[in-house]
Amino acid sequence: MAEDGRDELLGTDGDSEPLVAGRSLRHKGVEQGCSLLRRMEICVAEAEKRSGRNTVNMQEIFTVYLIETRSMEAVSEGHNSAPDSLWRRYSEFELLRSYLIVTYPHVVVAPLPEKRAEFVWHKLSADNMDPDFVERRRVGLENFLVRVASHSVLSNDKILYHFLTEEHGWREVVYETGFQAKAESRLRALSATFRVRNTDKRFMDMKHYSDELQSHTSQLLRARARVADRLYGVFKVHGNYGRVFSEWSAIEKEMGDGLQSAGHHMDAYAASIDDILEEEEHYADQLKEYLSYAEALRAVCRKHELTQFELEMASQDLISKKQQREELATGIVRTFSFKGMTNKLFGQEAPEQREARLKLLEELIAEGEDTVKEKTVECQEHVERAWVDMQRFEEQKDKDLREALINYAVMQISMCKKGIQVWSNAKECFIKM
């Protein structure tokens, strides 16, 4: 299912090579409207190693990724012009994502590919410099950009546009937005989770679902890695057949040729598992994406708890201030207050003081009412917008994961076909023994 942007991309002009590399061409659910992706083509074309000094002035080697962009007009007009490009490193992607999460707390923001290789089956390198890992990360980064740029809300963000188009000074611009101040402390978020009273049931259900999604995908990834490990062992042992058949064929007359060629097929069989499992890593990556998405989903739910909690706090505060005013006005003390106690001990305060305090309270109450109005709107807006985005996410997730399962089946089929071929060949050799 191709969204329109992609159709233009693919349908036009055979000359212009799609910049999107190979199999990363995935069809993301693109929102109607002016998403960035409809206006420009984005891809992460390459990765390179650089060295430089880090924040503590130590020499380090890191990888940078080449982001290429081309406006859709250039593509559709058949200009074979070189795309604009710039280099970014992983930490800059991380910064971009942090910014987006804070600035659009109602959006389930696409995750980045994993920072370190996890759920590794033993043969696969857990080394960040490993070329296969770098390649898969390149694909993941491109996927991230495509998802973000095709989101109806995120795609309009200036910082995102800047990230894609201006190499230098981007970090400063991001920091200037002051987004970091808006980021919630974990403590506040946690506190809200425990103390909030009236949350929207749909959000709580969604939060519970995000836990389930996380738990299931991580279990599955772990089990898959173990299965891969074992399968590797089975295939590789057949290499020993190759060797012994070859040695054995040397002492046989009639049987020699058959044994020798069968041995070659055994070697081929043993070697084939490397590609098969490397291919399967792409499936694992698709699962990992949704493992990370679970976290993003949970973050949106937590934001709801937070806004709701702040609203409740503000309302509570307003009520208590109103009560204080009432007490001051009527002189009847309902609540304990320090002032009340000192009044009892040292006698009532003077009327002027009371007046001043009343006046202050009135101001605070007026402020408090504004705050409650604000918080109500904030909470309400968040609920509305987040609910829409969570629906979008759910649809996207169903589609993507179903596609991933289909890809998995395709891989299994390919592996079976290879197996049939190798063993049919081996059988022919044995028959000639």
Add this chain to the structure above:
Amino acid sequence: MSGQTVPVDYSGHMLDLDEDEDLEVFSKKAPVADGNPMPNSPSSMVNQFRLEEDEPQDVNAKDLFITVDNPESHITAIETFIMYRVLTKTTRSEFDSSEYEVHRRYQDFLWLRSRLEETHPTLIVHPLPEKFVMKGMVERFNDDFIHTRRKALHRFLNKISEHPILSYNQHFKVFLTAEELTSHRKQGPGFLSRMGETVRAVANTVRGLKSRPEEFAAMQEYVDDFSNKICTVDKVTQRIIKEEREYLDELKQYGPMYGQWAESEGNLAEPLKAVASCVERCGKETEEHAHHLSEVLVPTLHEYILCAETLKAVMRRRDHIQAEFEAKNEALASRKSEQEALQEEVDGLSDRMEGSNEALKGDWFRWKAGMRTDLKSAFVSSAEKNVDYYEKCLAVWESFLLSQRAESSDQQDGEDVS
């Protein structure tokens, strides 16, 4: 297939073979059921039967059919042992009847084999399954052990029955026909004790073998190499089975996770459950595959490991016969008295040596041809099973794809599924 004709210069072992072409062809006995629920063993048995039948036996149209089945536990005050039923059907005139049913225990097979070796020291007598299983704590009467042993005993008797010389051996006939074997077993000293004497005698006179004739030297070298190779192939096969079983264990954990995940999903539940089912079915195929290897390839390899040991023993015996002759021959040369008597002994030993060498040479070709057939068949069968395994798994995943394509109302572009 040059190995199949009976070598004509088996001096002293010459036999008139039944050249009757109108032999009634017995229908093959149905694959023996031995109570094992596994579906594969009967078919593998049938394969073995079929191949033996297809082998052009030249003048030996198969006229002796033997099965070993029905293992039964016998408990006495002194011991517990297993009795096997041995059924024979034959048209041979040497047999009084055309059908026999007797019961034999492992010891009886041992007796038979030692008698055969003693009578024909340089013929290649098929090995018996081992007395004990070395590895692990396998009980003697564990079902798998009995199943494996019974199959091997069956193979043993059939191999003997196919042998142009051994199948006419008197002891063999007694084994197949006598109700009670114990009285026959008491006759004559065991070959093994005689063997011990010979070894000592040779050791006493030893200068080592003067020289082994070239063909036997080549044979020895081959036997040593073959023994190594076949042991390695066996080890590799066992390792594959082990790895497959461990793979299967992981699959059994992995598959259900898709099902568990499905419980918290809506639209995704159906494909997830379908994948869980696919993984489960592939797991079953893996299990069957590992089982097939154990039933077909492993026993055959194991048999030929034992054959290699038998060959080594045969070569040793041949060497001893030559050594005995050479020793006596030298004595003849150095002694002045008793020349006539010694000469007679030397002539006798010389004849024996030549006879033994010829017997071995003939049987060697026969054995090699049989080895080739047996191993080829086992490897072909294993390769076939592998193809079958992958074909079945392929079908499983293809049906999943079909179900998903039917499900999707949105049209998937052809390109997102290779």
